[in-house]
Amino acid sequence: MTNNMSDWVYPVDYYFLVDFQNMYGLKFQASFFEVSNIGWTINTDNKVTDSNEAIRVPNNISPQKVSLKRPVSPISDDLASWVNRCATMMYLPGGGSGVYYKKACDVVIKLLDKSGNPIAAWSCNHAYPVSYSLSALKSDSSGLTIETIELAYNRLERIK
Numbered sequence: 001m002t003n004n005m006s007d008w009v010y011p012v013d014y015y016f017l018v019d020f021q022n023m024y025g026l027k028f029q030a031s032f033f034e035v036s037n038i039g040w041t042i043n044t045d046n047k048v049t050d051s052n053e054a055i056r057v058p059n060n061i062s063p064q065k066v067s068l069k070r071p072v073s074p075i076s077d078d079l080a081s082w083v084n085r086c087a088t089m090m091y092l093p094g095g096g097s098g099v100y101y102k103k104a105c106d107v108v109i110k111l112l113d114k115s116g117n118p119i120a121a122w123s124c125n126h127a128y129p130v131s132y133s134l135s136a137l138k139s140d141s142s143g144l145t146i147e148t149i150e151l152a153y154n155r156l157e158r159i160k
Contacts, residue, residue: 015112018068020082020105028078034069035109038122040156065131065150066107066124072134072145083129083149104128107151108159121160127153 018035021027040063044056073080086103107127110118131150135143 015114015116017110017112017118019108019110020079021108022082022103022105026082026105028082030068030070030077030079032068032070034067036067036069037064038066038109038124038156039064063124063153063156065152066109066127068149068151069146072147079149083132086129087132107153110160118160120158123157123159124151124153125155125157127151 016035017029018032019029040061042058043060043062045059047055047057049055075081075084089103104126107124109122111120113119128151129149130152133148135146
């Protein structure tokens with residue numbers, strides 16, 4: 001009998017892939033140098049039982065906002081174009097939650113092994129951009145200009 005854990009090679013945090021797909025079949029991948037805040041929190045309420053005991057009970061799950069960081073890319077880039085379309089649609093008459101529903105993407109974050117195969121993956125269902133920011137533009141340094149995009153989503157699921 002073999003032990004599968006003895007064959008396990010610990011994953012590294014720098015080899016990952018992010019896939020996007022919306023309900024209309026638009027598919028693309030984007031590269032980032034950091035993906036953070038993959039997770040959720042279970043919220044609880046205080047409740048008093050029939051025997052007058054105070055207990056905490058779960059009431060809902062709050063997904064975190066996934067933060068994606070990368071160097072600024074051209075507006076023709078698939079991700080930049082998608083983020084721009086989502087923001088632009090908010091200004092149009094009738095914009096709002098309906099727009100996000102139509103423009104939302106399922107985002108799959110894959111942690112890869114040394115051969116490029118996924119060893120763990122998380123699906124952020126029905127994700128849409130809720131925040132965009134640009135790093136400071138400084139004339140006295142020579143760093144990369146970084147854009148940060150935060151995505152809200154309805155459900156996080158570990159799929160691998």
